[in-house]
Amino acid sequence: MNNELVNVSITLNGEKVSAEVEPRMLLIHFIRDIMNATGSHIGCDTSQCGNCTILVDGRSTKSCTVLAVHADETEVITVEGIGTTENLHPIQKAFWEEHGLQCGYCTPGAMMASIDFLSQNPDPTDDEIREGLDGIICRCTGYEFIVNAVRSAAKMMNDDSAVKGEV
Amino acid sequence: MIPSQFKYLRAQSVEEAITMLQETHGEGKILAGGHSLVPLLKFRITTPGTLVDITRIPGLKDVRIDGDRLLVGALKTHYEISKDETIIDNIPALAKTASETGDLQVRNYGTIGGNIVHGDPVADYPAIALALDAELKVEGEDGTEMLPVDGFALGPLITMMPENAIVTEVSFEIPPAHAEQTYLKYTHPATGYPLVGVAAIAGTGDDGTIDYIRVGVTGVSDVSYRARPVEEFLMGREPSEELIKEAAELAVEDAEMGSDLFASPEYREHITKIYVKRALYEVLK
Numbered sequence: 001m002n003n004e005l006v007n008v009s010i011t012l013n014g015e016k017v018s019a020e021v022e023p024r025m026l027l028i029h030f031i032r033d034i035m036n037a038t039g040s041h042i043g044c045d046t047s048q049c050g051n052c053t054i055l056v057d058g059r060s061t062k063s064c065t066v067l068a069v070h071a072d073e074t075e076v077i078t079v080e081g082i083g084t085t086e087n088l089h090p091i092q093k094a095f096w097e098e099h100g101l102q103c104g105y106c107t108p109g110a111m112m113a114s115i116d117f118l119s120q121n122p123d124p125t126d127d128e129i130r131e132g133l134d135g136i137i138c139r140c141t142g143y144e145f146i147v148n149a150v151r152s153a154a155k156m157m158n159d160d161s162a163v164k165g166e167v
Numbered sequence: 168m169i170p171s172q173f174k175y176l177r178a179q180s181v182e183e184a185i186t187m188l189q190e191t192h193g194e195g196k197i198l199a200g201g202h203s204l205v206p207l208l209k210f211r212i213t214t215p216g217t218l219v220d221i222t223r224i225p226g227l228k229d230v231r232i233d234g235d236r237l238l239v240g241a242l243k244t245h246y247e248i249s250k251d252e253t254i255i256d257n258i259p260a261l262a263k264t265a266s267e268t269g270d271l272q273v274r275n276y277g278t279i280g281g282n283i284v285h286g287d288p289v290a291d292y293p294a295i296a297l298a299l300d301a302e303l304k305v306e307g308e309d310g311t312e313m314l315p316v317d318g319f320a321l322g323p324l325i326t327m328m329p330e331n332a333i334v335t336e337v338s339f340e341i342p343p344a345h346a347e348q349t350y351l352k353y354t355h356p357a358t359g360y361p362l363v364g365v366a367a368i369a370g371t372g373d374d375g376t377i378d379y380i381r382v383g384v385t386g387v388s389d390v391s392y393r394a395r396p397v398e399e400f401l402m403g404r405e406p407s408e409e410l411i412k413e414a415a416e417l418a419v420e421d422a423e424m425g426s427d428l429f430a431s432p433e434y435r436e437h438i439t440k441i442y443v444k445r446a447l448y449e450v451l452k
Contacts, residue, residue: 065276134271135270
């Protein structure tokens with residue numbers, strides 16, 4: 001069989017990492033199992049729920065639907081790369097303050113998708129937020145508090161131009 | 168879910184990609200955005216021996232105008248198409264289609280070439296592609312040919328795509344400037360795919376009669392189709408609410424409605440007529 005390994009080198013949350021993996025390895029498995037960055041979750045595994053959403057070259061991506069080797073030489077940012085406990089990213093602060101979660105399983109993906117969405121639409125209406133987060137499935141909240149969180153994050157990021165646009 | 172094993176090759180040019188495909192002796196598949204292919208790999212619905220990654224080939228994301236046609240590089244993502252100024256200026260309904268394809272994340276990775284070549288009858292692009300006589304530029308071992316999108320898909324995921332070839336560009340007719348354009352879609356709430364998607368482009372001349380009319384329908388049958396009976400009925404006539412209602416009744420004339428767990432053929436017929444009517448109202452108002 002074709003089990004030759006391929007080299008995959010990415011910049012993961014600012015750090016250059018590489019490994020020899022099978023071509024069939026999915027990006028989410030590369031990040032979680034090889035690089036031990038387990039903040040990104042696997043939900044449906046069929047590119048529906050968006051719980052595995054990360055940023056690849058600044059754009060939100062369902063990492064269960066990308067081969068690791070396909071993302072070779074890209075810059076990847078996961079939830080571990082956007083803020084720290086002491087210095088939360090505005091999207092994290094907003095999800096916390098507005099309680100944009102219940103079980104928390106979809107939260108990393110929801111936040112990464114929100115960052116991309118707000119970079120495209122910094123001042124969205126509620127309808128636009130709902131449409132923008134179409135690729136995230138949350139089975140707890142009914143989305144109401146998630147929408148509140150994204151609206152609040154947008155306001156925070158617009159008020160503080162120093163933070164605006166920063167990932 | 169883990170795909171079965173395959174060999175991975177990365178092409179740096181179209182020629183190299185074709186050679187790589189030839190060397191797989193029919194066991195190879197092209198990897199572009201991968202958002203149709205990777206789910207099939209994971210379900211092992213397809214088990215290619217080799218994947219040829221074409222995403223590093225330069226020049227396959229260009230958008231340009233050649234006479235009365237708009238040429239879109241096959242690797243252009245849905246997100247890029249939805250934001251491209253040349254596309255928005257010339258075929259806004261194409262940009263609208265792209266902006267409503269999949270979801271935020273899918274639009275960042277999925278490509279127009281991959282979407283059309285995949286041959287999925289519930290994809291969004293076929294409606295506008297059929298309406299605007301789109302052609303696929305296919306580069307292969309026997310040279311380059313232009314394949315019309317009309318007739319390209321033979322059934323779900325079955326297409327006229329030749330072996331050892333890749334689509335490098337999609338070419339659309341640019342409608343006249345006075346024509347209004349839209350893409351109207353009834354989205355299935357769970358899948359995000361169109362239960363029905365209608366691309367309509369129409370214009371009226373100085374005498375008030377319709378002098379340009381195109382209608383493409385996707386989502387409802389095994390093969391997306393151009394609603395020619397609607398076009399023929401409307402051409403040369405003065406638009407009115409009554410006329411549009413009558414025209415919309417012809418929207419399913421040439422089509423065989425599909426049936427699945429989401430909708431019966433009767434319901435699909437019903438919803439197709441309604442969406443064609445609404446799309447026509449929008450462009451002939």
